[in-house]
Amino acid sequence: MDERDALNISREVAKSVLKAVNSIPIGKRGEFYGIGKSGVTKLVDKVAENAALDILKRERLRILSEECGYVGEGDVFVALDPLDGTFNAVRGIPIYSLSLCFSDSENLADAFFGYVFNLCSGDEYYASERAFKNETVITVGGKENLEELNAIVYYPNRPLPFKRIRALGSAALETCFVAEGLFDCFIDIRGMLRIFDVAGGIYILEKAGGIVVDEKGNSLGSKRFELSERLNVVTTNKKLYRKLLELIL
Amino acid sequence: MDERDALNISREVAKSVLKAVNSIPIGKRGEFYGIGKSGVTKLVDKVAENAALDILKRERLRILSEECGYVGEGDVFVALDPLDGTFNAVRGIPIYSLSLCFSDSENLADAFFGYVFNLCSGDEYYASERAFKNETVITVGGKENLEELNAIVYYPNRPLPFKRIRALGSAALETCFVAEGLFDCFIDIRGMLRIFDVAGGIYILEKAGGIVVDEKGNSLGSKRFELSERLNVVTTNKKLYRKLLELIL
Numbered sequence: 001m002d003e004r005d006a007l008n009i010s011r012e013v014a015k016s017v018l019k020a021v022n023s024i025p026i027g028k029r030g031e032f033y034g035i036g037k038s039g040v041t042k043l044v045d046k047v048a049e050n051a052a053l054d055i056l057k058r059e060r061l062r063i064l065s066e067e068c069g070y071v072g073e074g075d076v077f078v079a080l081d082p083l084d085g086t087f088n089a090v091r092g093i094p095i096y097s098l099s100l101c102f103s104d105s106e107n108l109a110d111a112f113f114g115y116v117f118n119l120c121s122g123d124e125y126y127a128s129e130r131a132f133k134n135e136t137v138i139t140v141g142g143k144e145n146l147e148e149l150n151a152i153v154y155y156p157n158r159p160l161p162f163k164r165i166r167a168l169g170s171a172a173l174e175t176c177f178v179a180e181g182l183f184d185c186f187i188d189i190r191g192m193l194r195i196f197d198v199a200g201g202i203y204i205l206e207k208a209g210g211i212v213v214d215e216k217g218n219s220l221g222s223k224r225f226e227l228s229e230r231l232n233v234v235t236t237n238k239k240l241y242r243k244l245l246e247l248i249l
Numbered sequence: 250m251d252e253r254d255a256l257n258i259s260r261e262v263a264k265s266v267l268k269a270v271n272s273i274p275i276g277k278r279g280e281f282y283g284i285g286k287s288g289v290t291k292l293v294d295k296v297a298e299n300a301a302l303d304i305l306k307r308e309r310l311r312i313l314s315e316e317c318g319y320v321g322e323g324d325v326f327v328a329l330d331p332l333d334g335t336f337n338a339v340r341g342i343p344i345y346s347l348s349l350c351f352s353d354s355e356n357l358a359d360a361f362f363g364y365v366f367n368l369c370s371g372d373e374y375y376a377s378e379r380a381f382k383n384e385t386v387i388t389v390g391g392k393e394n395l396e397e398l399n400a401i402v403y404y405p406n407r408p409l410p411f412k413r414i415r416a417l418g419s420a421a422l423e424t425c426f427v428a429e430g431l432f433d434c435f436i437d438i439r440g441m442l443r444i445f446d447v448a449g450g451i452y453i454l455e456k457a458g459g460i461v462v463d464e465k466g467n468s469l470g471s472k473r474f475e476l477s478e479r480l481n482v483v484t485t486n487k488k489l490y491r492k493l494l495e496l497i498l
């Protein structure tokens with residue numbers, strides 16, 4: 001399997017998940033479905049996961065997904081978040097996405113393809129060697145001053161000098177917003193991000209020229225495709241990341 | 250002029266602003282237009298304001314607007330934010346709104362009608378005696394525990410015990426999200442909110458059963474329709490606001 005196969009599969013998944021999510025009225029999306037591998041599963045989470053797995057299970061893939069853990073057999077590993085931003089999707093707030101990351105092993109270091117699909121706008125982000133949004137190459141912004149930053153932060157616990165701070169509710173999508181330069185950084189060092197939430201987005205962000213590290217400045221390459229894995233993520237452009245790390249230490 | 254007139258006028262303004270904003274491609278919205286009464290005016294701000302004023306100036310109204318200050322003559326005062334969430338509108342992030350508040354004097358205390366229009370979804374919020382979303386009565390949520398809250402906070406400067414914290418970028422719309430129970434509180438005590446940003450939303454929120462105070466627990470009734478006015482806003486349901494005030498003091 002190469003990145004072209006991964007893109008084709010991802011697009012089929014996106015089509016399937018989009019149709020599935022939109023088939024459920026907003027008022028029904030939040031209904032309790034059951035207890036999954038990561039806690040409470042809402043109806044819309046399960047419907048989205050089923051729609052994604054319908055496509056992915058046809059392939060020789062080991063798929064790690066939020067609600068059901070590992071399924072499938074194969075040499076290529078996939079971290080799947082069928083619906084990142086369930087809170088928004090349930091309330092009709094139009095910020096939620098699908099995220100996929102393909103890797104040659106259980107390690108994020110061996111990832112070779114990232115894919116994030118904006119389920120509200122239809123925008124598609126992906127990266128193998130370079131990062132794209134809807135077929136156009138994207139790159140991170142180039143700001144150098146903290147006071148000018150449009151930042152995404154979960155959650156500030158002290159005053160921060162940024163121009164603007166947002167938390168929109170879909171880490172997969174927000175990391176892509178940084179990748180395309182709409183925002184200047186993404187910081188979540190609560191120790192709560194799961195691998196499937198951000199593997200796709202941070203792969204895209206790195207290929208868009210960004211730096212992705214933990215709060216100590218370490219690479220996330222050692223992170224594994226496991227339900228129990230937790231990540232701290234600091235991402236921005238190469239001029240800024242040291243300043244950001246100093247700020248949050 | 251009564252609240253029925255205000256609703257009719259507001260709806261005409263919404264139609265006009267929606268058409269005007271959507272006529273500008275996202276890539277053009279952020280172009281520099283000039284320096285207005287509140288600082289830099291972007292093209293989309295000016296286009297939205299012109300579209301709103303085209304309607305409002307036909308009426309006998311004193312209109313306070315972000316870009317041009319006071320215009321028009323009349324006994325009824327209107328605080329207008331033609332586009333709340335410019336940052337989002339310019340980037341294609343689908344969270345921005347139009348906000349209007351009608352008052353019998355320059356004081357927020359004499360307001361008699363609030364109107365917020367979601368320019369992305371078309372959802373309409375308004376209140377005179379009661380609060381409505383798309384003709385259905387809305388009321389604030391009823392949570393009592395801080396740990397369960399879905400909170401909107403600009404910006405946390407210490408650890409907060411809430412379940413979830415968001416900052417979506419349109420105060421007018423976010424106060425309405427609290428009014429309809431999608432979120433449990435809205436806190437912005439940076440001293441930066443302007444009267445036209447939130448007058449419409451907080452009027453709706455109060456009529457939906459919420460409490461709106463400043464960070465000391467004081468009513469905002471003494472706030473005036475003036476460009477120089479700044480507000481601190483803490484809003485939530487009646488069971489929670491004392492706990493919130495204790496938390497942020």
